[in-house]
Amino acid sequence: MEPVFETAGTCLTILLPAELDHPASDIIRRESDRIMGRIYIRTINFDFRRTTFMDSSGIGLIMGRYRALGMRSGCIRATNVSSYIIKLLRLSGVHKFMEICDAAEVSGE
Secondary structure, three states: OOOEEEEEOOEEEEOOEEEEEEHHHHHHHHHHHHHHHOOOOEEEEEEOOOOOEEHHHHHHHHHHHHOOOOOOOOOEEOOOOHHHHHHHHHOOOOOHHOOEEEEHHOOOH
């Protein structure tokens, strides 16, 4: 499954693939950079609804997007996160600068 990119105003939502590994992270990184080069993006929402596996390259992808947005508070979100993904986000420390919220909270963006 390929990632899906949607923009709404200044928010970029990325529906992540089932396996967020090195090849998938590279595709997402390139496409999100291309989108951010054309449109002013203030918030990136990572939608984990399909994701069942994530390795360190997925953590690196999230950290890189956070840096690309200027390391602003509240600029990175995660939705539809399984307990497995929450555990990875907590163990890596990424949860400290990322909002983890319900899809309903993001729909108003």
